[in-house]
Amino acid sequence: MLFDVECALFPSAIQTLLSRRNIISNSISIDAPTNELQRGESMEIPIVLRLETAIKARGIHARFNGAEETKATYTTTSTNSKGSTTTTTHTAVEHVKITEQKKLLAGSERAGFFANLADAVATLFGGGRKKVMPPGDYHYLIEISMPATAPPTHVAGRSRVFYELTCLVDIPLGRDLQEVFSFHLAALEVDRTVSTVLVRYPEDEGRGFWDKLLGPDVQIGLALVEDAIFPVFSR
Numbered sequence: 001m002l003f004d005v006e007c008a009l010f011p012s013a014i015q016t017l018l019s020r021r022n023i024i025s026n027s028i029s030i031d032a033p034t035n036e037l038q039r040g041e042s043m044e045i046p047i048v049l050r051l052e053t054a055i056k057a058r059g060i061h062a063r064f065n066g067a068e069e070t071k072a073t074y075t076t077t078s079t080n081s082k083g084s085t086t087t088t089t090h091t092a093v094e095h096v097k098i099t100e101q102k103k104l105l106a107g108s109e110r111a112g113f114f115a116n117l118a119d120a121v122a123t124l125f126g127g128g129r130k131k132v133m134p135p136g137d138y139h140y141l142i143e144i145s146m147p148a149t150a151p152p153t154h155v156a157g158r159s160r161v162f163y164e165l166t167c168l169v170d171i172p173l174g175r176d177l178q179e180v181f182s183f184h185l186a187a188l189e190v191d192r193t194v195s196t197v198l199v200r201y202p203e204d205e206g207r208g209f210w211d212k213l214l215g216p217d218v219q220i221g222l223a224l225v226e227d228a229i230f231p232v233f234s235r
Helices: 002-009 011-019 113-124 209-214
Strands: 027-030 042-051 055-057 059-079 085-107 131-133 136-145 159-170 177-185 196-201 220-225
Touching: 027 159, 027 177, 042 159, 055 159, 059 136, 085 136, 085 159
Parallel strands: none
Antiparallel strands: 027 042, 042 136, 055 131, 059 085, 059 159, 159 177, 196 220
16 A cells, blocks of 8 residues: 555656566565464464565564454445436455464564655655665564464355464565465364263053053164264353
8 A cells, every 4th residue: 555655656766666676586485384273382483585686674574363254245225316226235344353463573663654655755865764685585583372262263155264474574665575374273172071861762651551561572772972062162
């Protein structure tokens, strides 16, 4: 968003700046030892910023985010003065935060919109809050921790639970470098202790007098598991 505003304000400067920069050759690698998370445990994750060309960066940020996302679709109708009716479909998205952990790996914390815009103007004239990073590999380390009662990941038609680690390089007057790594969290293992119920058919009270006196004494025994409801997770 900020990049688009800066481009609109300084189109010629942006085009000149980006023509000198091969941003595609620069990349971020999130080298997690595994994509499987464990509740109540921490994990150290190496992050490598690989630069083939030099960049000017305000800051390098890491964010571990877990949330429950739910989508709902609804329609609205409107009628103009000529009696023409228009129907519009909307999608509402709700996020319920499970965990959010942020870490500044290098540089400065992200500022607000107007502060960043002012910094972009200063950068255009040689100033600004930035650090020139020559080509090379830059190594960082972040530690993330999982809540003990976190719900498992899942993806459905209109809902999902996700855990993602995002690394972002804030570049003034340019497109930010960004990489996202997704994790998996298995369902909780529940101790399913069950008991059995013995059922016999027919019972004596269900037989008539002559059936009990003359009929064969045949019974069927079934061991049924008692109905139970087991929680998938609790919060």
